[in-house]
Amino acid sequence: MxxxxxxxxxxxxxxxxxxxxxxxxxxxxxxxxxxxxxxxxxxxxxxxxxxxxxxxxxxxxxxxxxxxxxxxxxxGLLPGGAMPSGGGEVYARLRHALETVPARLRAGFSGFGDWDAAEVARRTGLDPDTAALARLRQFSEPGLWTGPGADLPAFEAALRERGLAARRGGRFLTLSFGGxxxxxxxxxxxxxxxxxxxxxxxxxxxxxxxxxxxxxxxxxxxxxxxxxxxxxxxxxxxxxxxxxxxxxxxxxxxxxxxxxxxxxxxxxx
Ligand SMILES: [Mg+2]
Structure with missing residues (x-):
């Protein structure tokens, strides 16, 4: 602006x-x-x-x-005039925090970072090109909880301890540092x-x-x-x-x- x-x-x-x-x-x-x-x-x-x-x-x-x-x-934000760079420090930090969640709980969640572009396309209904762009995340991790429903609160608590929030959208549970x-x-x-x-x-x-x-x-x-x-x-x-x-x-x-x-x-x- x-x-x-x-x-x-x-x-x-x-x-x-x-x-x-x-x-x-x-x-x-x-x-x-x-x-x-x-x-x-x-x-x-x-x-x-x-x-x-x-x-x-x-x-x-x-x-x-x-x-x-x-x-x-x-x-996150894409500044005016900027071209997206993809990846980035926030997303790396998020994925790292996710990997420190106790293994039993971690095993119940799979996100875009665990899937290849073909699987993102299959799970979102996006065409393959758009799915590849949707996978270039910088700030948040959408995914699915496939573990036992009774374990989900413990997973969410483990995320909170690591500064992460989980928000339910239409299809996905999305993890981020907030915002x-x-x-x-x-x-x-x-x-x-x-x-x-x-x-x-x-x-x-x-x-x-x-x-x-x-x-x-x-x-x-x-x-x-x-x-x-x-x-x-x-x-x-x-x-x-x-x-x-x-x-x-x-x-x-x-x-x-x-x-x-x-x-x-x-x-x-
Ligand atoms: Mg809309």
Whole structure:
């Protein structure tokens, strides 16, 4: 983000099922709103469970390579303008900590680092190329608990002793040293402002439980309709109008909501 010009509004968006169509991963329907953000020089921060290696090419196609991105569900950041390097010190530390868990418990967990790209593809449903990028982890380890259910609390306790948190997502149990999309949103918001009283407004869009904290923490929150899963339970800000739901699905809903909020919060110069 150029420091010379401090944004009055920063947009944070989930990808799959939010800005990207759940089925096709396309974002055609969101083009008018993406153009409007660019015209107003409003930063768009992508916030996803994807790795930096997966997000970087998408960020470039969307035309927001200069903006930071929240990767691996908030476990880390891809700075604006940076290309992902893969691997890295945090992930090495995480895997090392995992290997120090007592063998009986360690044997019950297998993660992306234990699988080759073909197995990641099989277990995620991703195509082989995307699976290879999803395996280039820097900050977190998604995997499956295949040990006895009764041992899972002991595994989680052993992780906690090592500073690791385990978070259940849709399909995977993901290990990290902590950090949510909302934590990173707060961090980026502070970084955009020179001083506390210059904090930009925030708009956050998402479709799933792992987006709730971000949607609730933002000045404007949007729940994008995704009929592929159960709708989210009503959030507190909805009654007050701070959080709204789209009727249109995925990128079409994203487009409508962003254009409406821009009209309210950041009219064209
Ligand atoms: Mg999503």
């Amino acid at each position: 150029p420091r010379s010009r401090r944004p009055g509004l920063v947009v944070f968006s989930d990808l799959d099922g939010t800005l990207l169509d759940h089925e096709t991963y396309g974002f055609e329907a969101a083009r008018p709103a993406l153009e409007a953000l660019r015209a107003r020089r409003i930063p768009l921060v992508l916030a996803s469970s994807k790795t930096a290696a997966e997000i970087a090419p998408l960020r470039a196609r969307l035309g927001f390579s200069g903006c930071p991105a929240i990767v691996e569900n908030g476990a 949510t999309k909302a934590d990173r949103m707060a961090e980026i918001r502070r970084a955009c402002a020179g001083t506390e009283d210059a904090l930009p407004m925030t708009l956050a869009l998402g479709d799933a439980p792992n987006d709730i904290e971000m949607i609730e923490a933002a000045d404007f929150g949007v729940i994008v309709a995704n009929p592929a899963h159960e709708p989210l339970a009503e959030l507190q800000g909805e009654a007050l109008g701070r959080i709204r739901r789209t009727r249109a699905i995925g990128p079409a809903g994203w487009n409508e909501a962003v254009l409406a909020i821009l009209t309210e919060a950041a009219p064209a110069p």
